[in-house]
Amino acid sequence: MSEKKLTKGNIALAEGAIQAGCRFYFGYPITPQNDIPEYLAMNLPKVGGTFVPAESEIASINMVMGASASGVRAMTSSSGPGISLMQEGISYMAGSEIPGVIVNIMRCGPGLGGIDPTQGDYSQAVHGGGHGDYRNIVLAPASVQEMFDLTIKAFELSDKYRNPSMIIADAMIGQFQEACRLEPDHTVEVFEKPWSLTGAQGRSPQILKSLFLGPGEQETHNRDLQKKYREIEEKETIAESFMLDDAEIMVVAFGTPSRISKTAIRYLREDGVKAGLFRPVTLFPFPQSELHDYSDKIKKILVVEMNTGQMLNDVKVSLCKDAEVSFYGRPGGGIPYPNEIAEEILKALKK
Amino acid sequence: MNRVFAYPKSLNRVQTHFCPGCTHGIAHRLVAEALDELNITGNTIGIPGVGCCVFLYKYFPIDVLEAPHGRAPACATGMKRARPEKIIFAYQGDGDMAAIGTSEIIHAANRGENITVFFINNSVYGMTGGQMAPTTLLGQQTTTSPYGRDFKNEGYPIRMAEMLATLEGVAYSARVALHTPKHVNRASRTIKKAFEMQMNDMGFSIVEMLSTCSTNWRVSPTEALDVVENEMIPYFPLGTFKERTGKDFL
Known part of the structure; x- marks a missing residue:
């Protein structure tokens, strides 16, 4: 067992992402989550990763979608107003079954609200947020250690089920410091991604899309998604x-x-x-x-x-x-x- | 016998969904021919926006990611950063790129993302039934500019190729048309060059294509070709607005 180190919640989360194998971060600044992009801007290049400061949260989530679609682990982070802007992209990811991790260090709202801690985005995260009948996998850390551990879990579950994962923590958990073991307590799970888009050389072309216009196609697609959500409910509750x-x-x-x-x-x-x-x-x-x-x-x-x-x-x-x-x-x-x-x-x- | 003309390998033999008189099919064919010529089909991923281009996956035997409306350049950014060895192109219409997606296209271009973007400008929202687009010409009647576009109410048509050419990150920006064989040949060379820019790591490349929409323009297919020549080209001049060479990077 490795030593524990006094660590800030947001930093534990960012380090957890790196140790989960995430090498691509796309994001836009907003308080109280800025330690996450700042840490990753500094540390992703050291492990061969890429940090892109996006022009908006809309762009951020679509960059995550593009990167994840090609099979890599990618993430973004934000808070309230920024997460609202991402809902379109999250809905597309759920509909196209593209994984990706979205972190919401919740600040109080509605509107610009304030930067104090809150849990006001529970419904947005848990009951949809974007359009259509879909679910996010949602993890709620309560300690700095869980900021680290559940970030790894978020990537694992997201890839396992080809579904967006959200971590929702309030500003307090993001900002305070606790002793934290900054090493995974298990071998990080990785998954084959035969569905990913890497060019159709030597195989049939693959398509990631959420548009299904044929008679009954969208209903069938929805039923399949619901089946997946029931499986997640059966197996992954913590x-x-x-x-x-x-x-x-x-x-x-x-x-x-x-x-x-x-x-x-x-x-x-x-x-x-x-x-x-x-x-x-x-x-x-x-x-x-x-x-x-x-x-x-x-x-x-x-x-x-x-x-x-x-x-x-x-x-x-x-x-x-x-x-x-x-x-x-x-x-x-x-x-x-x-x-x-x-x-x-x-x-x-x-x- | 020496065969000089054949169906492109990179174009699926399927029935088209495009309306009679639409030149979008020509754009698809030219992209397919470029993929063939450059021998990059198996290494290429296409990212269409939303609109008439959304069925891209039906026509090309390549991997395809369907982007939200206007966001294809952001999706392409993420994918290219993750897979720099792949050829990534976005494919957008005028509503997609020049209205809802202006932020994404400008910043992808400005970052010099090493991607290629094909832009179909037919001066109207096609798939939704002919509403006014940012590229709709002054005086042009659409379902949402029934009295003709008036700059006092709807502003001026936007020239994307020129605007993007002003950005440092852009390696190549050109506008072509698809209404005569001469113009199609020029478009063919331009599309190929745009892909070559990406293959040579030169940065962002965009080809704007003036295309017909006889259905929503409420004219016959042949009249639509004249509209491109007589009304669109005078406002949207053809040409290359920016072309970087290797020397620019020394």
Whole structure:
């Protein structure tokens, strides 16, 4: 096991990309993710990679599409407004089944909003964002170590399923520093890409497209995509359970609020309150069946988010029908204190 | 007998979707002939935009990536950076390049991306049914400029080949037409030269082709050829606006 090093979240993510074998980065500056392109501009050339400062986020995502279509690992990163501009390209990538990793270090919105941390882009990432019936693979790191590890995972899953992967972390996880092991904990998985565009020399021409105009063709294509999404749901769900074995109330939170909730739970445990935490690490696939199983035993649920309840419905549809769900959210850059969450836990318990 | 004319190997024998009187098919044929002559078919990837050019994959026996509307130069940038040894061309219409995709084309050109772009200028949005394009001529009636294009309301037709020629990264920029055999021959040489620029790592090359759209111009196929000669060429002059040589890099 290698030594841990004090590392900033965004840097761990960028280094994770390099170690995942990503050699192509295309992006446009926006706060609070600028450490990612700056690190890669410095370090990609050292490993034979290419960094292109694109003219816009629209261009960035299309450059990722072009590079990925030829079989290499490529990525972009941005925040709120920039991710909105990328939605067209992401939809095309999903429709054409072209992999690629998109990082959103979320800043608060709507509009230009602000640069404070938020989880306001959950719905955009998890429920589409662009046009058409498609899903992104969405990973939500809650620590600097996960910024590194889940970036590698994002590339692996993206290639495995030929589907865009998104990492959504808030500005806090991007900006703070923690001890981090900057080496993969497994041999990075690589996948054959017989579908990639490398010239038709000695084989039939290959086409990557999302246009299907023949009678029923687009519906068939959609059904095939849905089949893939069901397979992803079956095989790739990741979640963390914390002090849930004897819990009477289950907090459900991802990213930064999950960390703050843990602190609140530790406080309450000292007073004998049996609280625990369930943390979805993959937001798509959403850990529905795990949540359902816990709600079979734990009937009181508190969902905590740094938004006005974007994950809430995904939690509700996962739970047993008799579960009692409460919600606490801080939108627009608000970050809950542990005591706020502790109070909400107590309130939910009394309901 | 010595055969002097044959169907290009790099053009699939399929029924065309282009309208009667459209010269877009000639553009496809010329690109196919260039691929044959330069012997690069198996090493080439085409990236069409959205519009009448979108069915590129039906006509060429090459790998094809379908780009979002206007974004082909960005897709081509990503692909060429990943695979510099491949020949990458984008293929765009006037709505695609000169309206929604102006940002992508200008910056790909300005970075001197070593790609080739074919640009079909028929002064109208063809596939969507004849709406006004940035290249629509002053006075020209379209479904969205029914009183004729007026510069006070819709601005002036945009000259892409000249504009791109002003950028340092551009190695080759030319405009050709497809309405007479003489012009087709010149276009053929120009398209080949554009590919050669890429093969010699000279940087960005673009060929703008004035093409007919008799369907949306509401004229007969033969009248459409006259429109190119008498109305388009006076505003969109033919010629080479930039051609770098190896010496430019010394």
